[in-house]
Amino acid sequence: MKINIFPDPNTLADAVADRFINTSQSSILATGRFNVALAGGSTPQAAYHRIASRGKKELVNWSLVQIFWGDERCVPPEHPESNYRMAYEALLDHIPIPVENIHRMAGEWLPFEAANHYQEILESNLGPSQRFDLVILGMGIDSHTASLFPGTAALRKTSRWVKANYVDKLAAWRLTLTPSIINQARNIVFLISGENKAEALHHVISGKFQPHQYPSQFIKPTSGKIYYYIDTGAAKRIA
Ligand code: 6PG
Numbered sequence: 001m002k003i004n005i006f007p008d009p010n011t012l013a014d015a016v017a018d019r020f021i022n023t024s025q026s027s028i029l030a031t032g033r034f035n036v037a038l039a040g041g042s043t044p045q046a047a048y049h050r051i052a053s054r055g056k057k058e059l060v061n062w063s064l065v066q067i068f069w070g071d072e073r074c075v076p077p078e079h080p081e082s083n084y085r086m087a088y089e090a091l092l093d094h095i096p097i098p099v100e101n102i103h104r105m106a107g108e109w110l111p112f113e114a115a116n117h118y119q120e121i122l123e124s125n126l127g128p129s130q131r132f133d134l135v136i137l138g139m140g141i142d143s144h145t146a147s148l149f150p151g152t153a154a155l156r157k158t159s160r161w162v163k164a165n166y167v168d169k170l171a172a173w174r175l176t177l178t179p180s181i182i183n184q185a186r187n188i189v190f191l192i193s194g195e196n197k198a199e200a201l202h203h204v205i206s207g208k209f210q211p212h213q214y215p216s217q218f219i220k221p222t223s224g225k226i227y228y229y230i231d232t233g234a235a236k237r238i239a
Contacts, residue, residue: 003205003228005235009193012231013046016191019227020051020134021059023187027133028064035126037068037135037177037185038091039146040083043193044136048090055095062097066125070137070182071147072105074114074164074173082107111164111173118162118175132185135177139192143200143214146182147174150213154178179218186224190216195233202237 006012020036027034038044055062073081077088084104092102103121106114123130137145147165148154154165154176161181165174182188192201204216205228211217219226230238 001226006231009046009231012193012229013050016047016189016229017050017054019189021054023134024060024065028061031129032064033127034065035132037070037132038087039070039136039138039191040086041138043138043191045086045090047191048087052091052094062095065097066101068103069105070135071174071176072107074107074111074175076108077104105175111175114175115162115164119160122161134187135182135185136189136191139190139197139200139216141196141200143204143216145216145219147176148215148218150215155212155215183220183222185221188219188221188224188226190228192230192234195236197234198236201234205238
C-alpha cells in the first residue's frame with residue numbers, strides 16, 4: 001500500500017492523470033492493451049479532464065485502451081446522475097478513442113439483466129488476462145467504494161464480477177464490480193479528496209477489519225499494487 005498525499009485537489013488530479021498515462025504506457029508495452037475501470041462520483045472529474053488534455057498529445061494510444069466502469073447508477077446514460085455521462089463529458093468526448101472500446105454499464109436496463117450482461121462484456125473484452133490493468137476507485141464518507149455500500153447484498157462473498165445492488169439509504173439500485181474482480185487488478189488507485197472523508201479513511205486504513213461496515217476494506221489486491229491518492233483534507237486522520 002502506497003499513500004500519496006497532495007496539498008490540494010489540483011495537484012491530486014495531476015498526479016492521478018500521471019498514474020493513468022504511465023500505467024497505460026506500461027500495460028500497452030507489456031500486453032498490447034490497457035484495461036481500465038473508471039470511478040464515478042465527482043472527485044475523478046478533474047483527473048479525467050487532465051487525462052483528456054494530456055492524452056491528446058499522443059501520450060496515450062487510445063486505440064489500445066478499453067474503458068470500463070467500476071459502478072453505475074441505474075439510470076439512462078444521458079441522466080445527470082450517470083457515471084457514464086460524467087466520464088463522457090470530462091474525458092471520452094475529448095479523446096480519439098474508438099467507440100467499440102467504451103464498455104458502458106446499461107443503467108437503463110433491469111438491474112439484474114444489466115449486471116449479467118456486464119459480466120459477459122467483461123469476459124469478452126478484458127482479453128487473455130481477464131483482469132484490469134488499472135481500477136480507479138472513489139470512497140464515500142461511509143467508506144463505500146464503487147457501489148459496495150455498508151450492509152448491502154453486494155458485499156456477500158461471490159465469484160461473480162458484477163452485481164445489481166439495492167442501496168436502502170439511497171432507495172436506489174446500483175450496478176457494481178465486486179471485490180473478486182477488483183482485487184485481481186494489476187493496479188488499484190483510491191482517489192479521495194476532502195476532510196469529510198478523513199474519518200472513513202482512518203477506519204479503512206488503520207481501523208479494525210470490519211468490511212461490512214467499511215466496505216473499502218474489501219479492496220486488497222491479490223497480486224497487484226494499491227495506491228491511495230489523497231489530499232491533505234482526507235489525510236487529516238492518517239497518522
Ligand atoms: C458513485 C461512485 C462512488 C464514489 C464515491 C465518492 O457512483 O458515486 O462510484 O463510489 O466514488 O461515492 O464520490 P465523490 O467523489 O462524489 O465524493
